[in-house]
Amino acid sequence: MAATHAHPPGFAHQFETVEQQREAGHLGMWIFLATEILFFGGMFTAYTVYRSLHLPAFIQGSHELIVKFGATNTAVLICSSLTMALAIRSAQTGKSKRTIILWLLLTMALGAAFIAIKLRYEWYRDFVEGLIPGVSWLSGGTHTPGVKMFMCFYFFMTGLHALHMVVGLGILTVLVIMTARDRFSPGYYAPLEISGLYWHFVDIVWIFLFPLLYLIGGRY
Amino acid sequence: MAEHAGEHAADYHEPHIVPVGTYVMVFVALMVGTALTTWVSYIDLGEWNTIAALAIAVCKMLLVVLFFMHVKYATGLTRIIIIAAFFWLGIMITLTCSDELTRHWEIVPQGWTSAVHIARQLF
């Protein structure tokens, strides 16, 4: 029986059908995201314990953070999730590669903006004001030792999140290149979908980090 | 068999294409949620501040998961994975807190001064 198949782009031969490959890829990414939930979850567990045990210190530490930057960054990431979803939809509906690339670049720009706001308006300011434990810490005033514990969590958690953002930007770069090389079509856009899942996950982590870090104890 | 590579299995489901309008509505809802969370934090609700913030965060997460991540149109296996991951996280937090929060020790931070770190071996 002569094989009269045309190999679709990206088809891997350990699979029998394209559908099997697509489902396997999706399942794999969801399992990976489950591992990420547990990975971040370790720090959320520690956070839960210490917030319960040292609530006044955590409130004081939280008030050192500037809500408007946290809220702005939340909005930035939500926009980037929208643009990512639209990029995938463009591939699904057979839009030109220019359209897909534009949405991807917009997503990257928003992600970069997130990091830029963090670095310039939050972390640099923290550095100058001596709020980074282990790097530049000025005791005294509002910088009580209890605040130091909170700031450890702030930097550990947002730092790990930012690291995941940077990896996401790398992945998006690869996707832009792949799109430019005509790799995607309505019949094959699995890498876009799977990367989209990762990107949305990073957004969700921030959705929780914002209230848990910036809004402890309220601002009334 | 490789010759099936271009064909689809008998139970093949065409991936669902979400309308742009749906995405935009979800986006608006997420922005509203963010504004709401921020606004509520400026109101004194006592302990309910935390609960409100978390509830809004969970709703935002559900919107992202169901619509942006297409879980509304996904298989049961996908949902089980997500539920299992959060359930296991819940186990870790709950059972850890069952110890940490029931010891009822007197939490006196002893002036919060750092211990002497004598470990010098960095790597």
Place this chain on the structure above:
Amino acid sequence: MSTTTADLHGAPAEPAVNYLNASYGIKSWLLTLDHKRIGLLYLGTITLMFVVGGVAATLMRLHLVEPQGALFEPETYNKMFSTHGIIMVFFFLVPSIPATLGNFCIPLMIGARDVAFPKLNLLSWYIFVTGCAFALYGTVAGGVDTGWTFYPPYSSLYAQTHVVAVALGIFIAGFSSILTGLNFIVTIHKMRAPGMTWFRLPLFIWALYATSLIFVLGTPVIAITVFLLGLERLLHVGIFDPAVGGDPLLFQHLFWFYSHPAVYIMILPGMGVISELITALSRKKIFGYSFVAFSSLSIAVISFIVWGHHMFVTGQALYAGLVFSVLSFLVAIPSAVKVFNWTATLYRGSISYEAPMLYALGFIGLFTIGGLTGLFLASLATDVHLNGTYFIVAHFHYIMVGGAVMAYLGGIHFWWPKISGRMYPDMWARISAAIIFIGFNLTFFPQFMLGYLGMPRRYAVYPAEFQVLNVMSSAGASILGIGYVIPLVYLIWSMRYGPVAGPNPWKAKGLEWTIPSPPPTENFEEIPIVTEDAYNYPAIEAHQYPDAPGVARV
């Protein structure tokens, strides 16, 4: 060009082209995407790590022949037991069966051409090797003396040893496990042959699936935990330092959230192997297939809610201790179900006592002892006395060495003809199985007694009245060591000089036995269509037992 030697049963000779000779050269191995070659890459790495951990154990037992210690200063002895534990747990036991036999056998047993993500599979191996490299560097540079459990504040504030290097090795190796587990779960879900329903899967696959669930849910937590420990040690800021409001017990909670399920990572695949060995070598369908399958899943699930039993005497809240104690009793039940079902499978089976069966029988006995002694430790009142003593050491070695390592060896022997195409010399295999069994019991049974009498673990010196038992243990260890070296020799020998095995030397059921030994790279010429249940051995005929009142027909 095929050789013209007939195999043991006069069946066709070794296939001309198989996965071993399909391509030559070191690049074809280091860049392979074939799950079978990757399994062998892991086999080599893991054997090396076993030797390193074994050397540490040998030195420990030599040191302990004298009450004041024969070889080392206490500081050095601390490094010995830490190295032994770290290497054996993270770099040998956790990956052993899944990464070697799992990688090799899963696609064969489910009727697939490879795992779902072959490139990820190779990447997992490279990540593992990198983790091993960091851990070995830390060991050679002077080791760590914190114990394999790395408890702060000692490990974060005071230890002057290479904690960060070794912790980094563990962190990296953890990602290897996560990716392997991910690969296995997707493979088992998505790549089964037509007709291979979940309840026709071999039980080894169920066990590996359950193990992969633990890999995926548990390992990320140890990763973040050692990451936080490393940050605390490097930056001198921390969340486990009591002086700044931190809690060292929080580290223990996060550590054991992984490390308890990790011990089930270490034993579940072994239990899966035993199901295969028992059925094949007693030529009988497993008794209670679905019970055994679900017990694997139950073990995986319950293993996540018992970790506090490692912390009964650490100052944990009594309330939590009660909860964890009750749950720990629960986890024994599915394990017991397996032991009962294996025994019932053996009953009236047509048992042959080749080496794999000897390892399986040894496993059943030794694992049962190890498991039962766990109940003493799950019980709060007795744990207060037994915790921190050699009773614990004996308990987990009965399970890990008497159980997991014996299952690993049994599986290597059972699938060796499939892996290499050759049979090993059976007499030597049986002799070394016996030597291992005897050496093992002589090493570790005295340790139960030592623990009961109160000898603490991790101590470089001990009271003189314990010397006899310690010397017995060390003598046993030397016998055990010999028992491990012999298979290394004859297995390597057999690759060249062993008789050609043919596709199915055991006449076993299972898809892996329907293809040539060694298999071709693509595994199956045509993907099989599965129509029968697992272990579909013919029922034992009534005429074989003329005098039995009601013949057991299965």
